[in-house]
Amino acid sequence: MTDGRAGEVPLVEADGLEVHFPILSGILQRQRGSVRAVDGVTLSIERGETVGLVGESGCGKSTLGRALIRLREATGGTVRFDGRDLRALSPVELRRLRRRMQIIFQDPYGSLDPRMTVGAIVAEPIETHRLASGRAKAERVRELLRLVGLDPGFTARYPHEFSGGQRQRIGVARALAVEPEFIVCDEPISALDVSIQGQVLNLLIDLRRELRLTYLFIAHDLAAVRHISDRVGVMYLGTLVEIGRSSLVYASPAHPYTRALLSAVPVADPAIERQRRRVILVGDVPSPADPPPGCRFHTRCWLYERLGRPEDCRTVEPELRAVGDGQRAACHYAEIAQKSDVGVVEPASA
């Protein structure tokens, strides 16, 4: 990989990562095909970096995030964490490594065991890895609650007594309990009220600085990840279609899909909002069990239509290739897309 700082092993590295789910049918449960949730993703995340990951529902971003910490088993490719092949680890080794990688979930209601007190929820990772016991454990739990902005006196409370934002903080405290280096944030703010989203986002940013964390920040719209990410990746139907430094991806997106997503982000200034060109994606996302041949996006691509439906879009699958400074896109006509005026919210100075 050429992006990121050279000469250092990336903290997380995926190469040609695939997660396919078998489709079984009939009483004999024969495999009829497979859903390619993640279909050949190559991605590396440097230490201390935050990579944003966006895409529509069902594009495989959550599955990718889980496969990166082996919470889902990959069916192909490799994942390395700090240079170690995750897929080759024994269950015991993997469990030990779980101390260093964690996940924060989208649903603040489903991710906390309703039968456990807040104290027990936050203490469980500490007990699992025998990090502290007795009084030291209780003190550590209080310290973690303080760290995420909760009253340390809440340990005897149950999750249902808290608001969505507070529950999300409890989930963050649980993830931090093992002192991880890498955290997959799986849409941590999309289920929260807009007024709370900013608070939780700022909490994550503060924690990143304080604890020198590395994030994969998953979201379904580009606006949410912009604030927090160093680099942004865009996924479509199980593949990464564009990745690059946030400033570049937002200022000169090189994939028609990224441009379409950006054009859907509303702009506060009505003058700009009226001026800018928007494209509206038509049709549904094709089934990941049967992705279109060639470029997966061509069935909904505005550039494909504008260029008079070139044949290579239908027949040749575009590679993720360099289109700018560390920016890569998987489009045969990325240079043309980059020059287009579709979707860009602000002038390139942003």
Next chain:
Amino acid sequence: MPVLGGVERLASRPAGPRRDALRRLSRNRLAVVGAVVVVVLLVIAAVGPALAPWPYFVQDLDAIRANGNRPLAPLSAEHVLGTDSLGRDLFSRLLDGAQISVSVALVVQLVVLVIGVPIGAAAGWFGGRIDNYLMRFTDVIYAFPDLLFIILLSVVLRDTFLGKAMSGMLLIYLAIGLTAWVTMARLVRGQVLSLKESEFVEAARATGVSDFRIVVRHILPNSIGPVIVAVTLGIPSAILAEATLSFIGIGIEAPRASWGSLINEGSRWIRSEPHLVVFPALALAIALTSFTFLGDGLRDALDPKLRGRQ
């Protein structure tokens, strides 16, 4: 580190899933009535013989003879609910029947828990082939006519080591339990299947909690509600099964009295002495409805979302 967002004050009422459930249960009048009757029934079963004016097997032959060898009617001098044709005090025999019914309920539900919960949990947790085998086996038991299966089992088991070690009564209980666990296994499997996919279980896996601990600490405690409800609602069917077996004469052995065998004996006198059938039937009906009311109340209390559904 700045505290982000207001630290809201929480209501100071003590709360927890259990306390909440208890509060909801106490608001349900039918369930409270059911619970009271169930408690009374349990007390009677525990201290019944001490309450009984007569031992259940003693025949008051003098009274019978004075009555022309006919069962004594209720409200006679020494027998509140009268006697049966052999001069045994009906009230005392009803109390003994309560003991039988409660022990059926306990033993059968214990067997159901011991067999049904592990099988259901294993099927749900491991899935795949194990799930397939366990559930097809469960289907076979489920499809077999219960009564026939119980009769066959008690006959087959009687001559084995197990059967000889146990009294005939316990054998019947065991046989009832061996047919009743299938619903529990299915219920627990469904619970485990849905909980297995929940995010809090995924979170536990992400922090490296072992499979065994996930099942014991997260999955079973979260399925305990429906299990309690199923146990409570399964008790009436167990009592009824025992009564049915005793009624057709393969349950309890004389001189012990079960409500089913009392109804059976009384049925011969139903025209002239209907009280011999009416009182045991009444006891049976009250016990069954109480457990059902309590079970329904527990279901609503433990999972308010299920209210009104079956």
